[in-house]
Amino acid sequence: MKSTLKTIIIGVVCGILCNLAILVYNEDFTFSDIILRFSQSQYGLENTNLVVLVQWNFPLLLFQAIYGTHIYKHFCNASVYFFSRTNNKVKWFLKETLLLIPQIFVFLLSELLAGTALAMITNNVIFDKTSIILLVYYLAITSLWLFLTSMLVNIISIKFTSSVGYGVVAGIELACMALFFTIRNKMFELGESRSIYDVDLVAKNPVLIKIDPLAHLNLSWHTSKIESVNKLISRYIGIDFDLNFSVVLFAAISVVVVIIGCIVAKNVEFIATNRETGGN
Secondary structure: OHHHHHHHHHHHHHHHHHOHHHHHOOOEEEHHHHHHHHOOOOOOOOOOOHHHHHHHHHHHHHHHHHHOOHHHHHHHHOOHHHHOOOOOHHHHHHHHHHHHHHHHHHHHHHHHHHHHHHHHHHOEEEOOOHHHHHHHHHHHHHHHHHHHHHHHHHHHHHHOOHHHHHHHHHHHHHHHHHHHHHHHHHHHHHOOOOOOOOHHHHHHOOHHHHOOHHHHHOHHHOEOOOHHHHHHOOOOOOOOOEHHHHHHHHHHHHHHHHHHHHHHHHHOOOOOOOOOOOOO
16 A cells, blocks of 8 residues: 555656746647646657656656565565575566556656646646557556566666666666657658758658657557547657557567566575675
8 A cells, every 4th residue: 555655656747847837838739738748749750858767767767666666675684584485486576577567657647637637737638538548558568668677677677786786777778769759860861951850751661750769659659459548649640560469569668678677586596695785
């Protein structure tokens, strides 16, 4: 219960801070608009700076820092009595893994609902039918991303230390942000018009977007076979980047990560030197 309450508080604070700028507006927003804001649709190839990228990725990095050691801490705190009497370490690992999933959903929903409540202070928020579909995709893609990255932090922490675990995963994400700017500059160089925002250029080079994991979190860069959804997204006309592709991709990677985690849990001795302090 305490853990869930902490998750809600963190989610609410992040939701308010990220969406604070919406208070300067006084207009109509749909719930779909709010969801798109939280799905990092505030940035694009044509107009993004590092501050915007960090702002919308900060809540995810914060969640990983707090819950990325969820399993690892239980691993360290598990008593000698318990681990000396259980032969099924994989079952224990999977049980701990399942406990992470509700926290992810609670965090994302708390963040989104807090941001929506904030928007309603100075704006008229309209709850449209399409928002239900967008909400499902937002939760599916973002929760899978948080799950697989948090699991990676836990797994690396078990093998090494928590600082190494978080450092490696956060470093990869920061590298993805840098990759975004590299992709943008590459498209700038390729564009005959010397314009960063060139939809034809983007359509001809979709792989430049798809190779960046963070691009999969941006719903507005995707396409959908559902017409009402496609009208709200499809920022770059001509690119085939189906929402379902990102869901399947992240789900497949998550399965691989869990399998790796089971192997690590099975083979690493629980009663070992404390790598955090160097003692026993």
